[in-house]
Amino acid sequence: MFKSSSWKHLRITFSYYLMPVFWFALALAPNIDAERIVWVWVVLHLFLYPSSNGYNSYFDKDEGSIGGLKHPPRVTGGLYYLSLVFFLLALGTALMVNFAFCTMAGVYGLVSMAYSHPSIRLKKYPYLSWLTAGAFQGYFTFAMTYAGLSDFGWEVFLRPGVYIPGLLTTSLLLGSYPLTQVYQHEEDSRRGDITLSLRLGIKGTFAFSAAWFLFSGLAFVWYFMGKNQDWAFWTFLAAMLPVVFYFFIWFLLVRKNSGKYINYTMTMWMNRISATALNLFFVYYFFKNTQVLQLMNY
Template identity: 40%
Template sequence: MPLFLFAVSQAESVSISKAIISFLLIHFLIYPASNGYNSYIDRDEDSIGGIEKPPMPTEKLFYITVALDGLAIILAAFFISFLFAFCLALYIAASRAYSSRQIRLKKYAIPGFLIVAIFQGAFTYYMSAVGITGNALKLDKQALFVLLGCSFQIAGAYPLTQIYQHKQDLRDGVVTLSYRLGYRGTFIFTAIMFALCNTFYYLYFEGKNSGTVFFIIQMFFLPIVAYFCYWFYLVSKNVTNANFKNTMRMNWIAAICMNSCFFVLIIINHFL
């Protein structure tokens, strides 16, 4: 959702109807289907995502995910554009390649990391921009800066979501980037990724002569940085603090701050 709102805030012109439809298709069909398929394949017994004790999935879940994906592509082609439908299809294919037992990119630290950083970062922003406007995003220098910023943002968040699942992932034959980095290494890597994210956001807004907006973003990011540093301190003292509860707290703080930030940018750019 943050990157979708970011794309809305930066669009030169927004089709209200297309923005609403694309939001609904992405967040109520594509994302639930992706999460559902991953749950069906992994059959997690320990805490996963936002669920501490997930129920066992049935075969019905698989067919529901296929139906949701198919419906999203059809509606996207009919109401938005064939380009948007194609973007959704690519996102679905990447999601399946990440989770499926036949390809299973998630079990490889680097390929799994790259596909998430690209498709949940830059590609999600691009896909959202296409859905919002119905047209392709012009890939000039400024667009490349913002796309890189989005991917580095996800690249920073992704290892943190894995930090409490090392044992569970290893039981399933999945060697995550977080496991390879270790607990302290995961936090250091995340800090580097967020620094790069901020660098490209700065270049993007400076190139648009909107440097003030960049500093507004930093105000919303302060609570994220503060909790991140506090959590790093706790984990440095005792690795058991790299647990589900603290991971979810980090996720909620980041989601609230980033969604609020980009919602404010929508107001600034389109209503003031």
Template identity: 40%
Template structure:
């Protein structure tokens, strides 16, 4: 494989659209504290951990058509497997400079993603299980992972800690957002998934069902955000920044209803881009205000 082919399979641009999960968790901290540690954690998750999972998945799927974050995937060989292992090794090594719980979180995430893609287990071919588990790990798990790491807490300490309403609600929101968007990233892969014998959740729901699910889960997420921000100005700011993504989703839904073929790679990726950048901008504003001790009033 060429270096360019390996680079493309890392799908680094797509990591940007997963960034809101971590930024959201960071807004719950009473002041992020050491920003260098926080940036190092974000780097490990988005530049090492996610690409390690992406390359592992690409190696075993050997996609020829568009996949999540990559319109024309180059052919793969064994090189990609070793790139995946190397990236995960670097993530674990980098995690040692943060704390041991972070290393454990990376190991757990990596083990799940291998079970998701590897032919011996291949959770991916089980539609409901893969949908729920991806939403759990890329949503709620990474949210808690970020929060716990920056608090120097293990998963066990996190589970037995006194209940905090915002932490629990934030975990549910992160889960719901991936629950909404994950099937949309599969909606243009139906033919290729069928050829491999993978009954994905999007194939199970159908093209129209995929978009109905997106609306229902996003509306549920919006309701949780309304409660989380207590209907105050941060909620309305977030809503305004998501207008382009919501409008695009509405237009796309109408087109798909008339012609399911309208649910192509570029249309689905534009929705991901618009919602991802809207959320990144929103949480970036909140974190900047918290850093400068401007009143945000996010915590009860």
């Protein structure tokens, strides 16, 4: 029914790069239930994120590389309907968790549609799109995941135990988001999308992201130290070392020859290293913070 090109644009495997938020929320959720963990993960990573990817791809109609696809196939009309099918699957599955979680998934999906739909197209506004992506892929997704995992409602957004770590995830995304746009300046400019990276320029993007990464690192250190979790503080710093090292080397290469090193491959390696480091850290943090391993031994 749907062409293989449409399925490719869903970029389901790209959900891996957004998974650290799920693990962080799971590590802090007060109610751990295996069935809820599975359903919340499925809603986000198999349905909601792919739906957003496909919907954005349909309206962007990129000819160059995009996140997760070095050579994206030509967009067809079927992609639009496939993305909506996945959105409905996300809502239907989310309803099995609870109604509040379903409505949160709906809000996330609508905002992601507004990001690329031509009648609104938040993507063409540099600072608004930056803040929207950071807030919804960070804080909003963290709170939504927390609510789904623990069977809570919209009130979780006002809990200090939710909005503080939620804002920490947003700070990380505010630093990484402009870097994901750095190799797409030509196509974004041709389409009329003045992204934040395009506004800042190549070197400005690296400087901007570096400042946010530094702020985020200090914020996470403050958070872990405030919880008297010295082990988390040191493990977090160790996990971030490969990310900082790659970022620094990449920036040095870009300063020498931006035309050669500003490309899809270098950007995706930055995404892979940072996502892997954060996923590993938050998985470790989940087991350590919840003491699940100790409970399983009893």
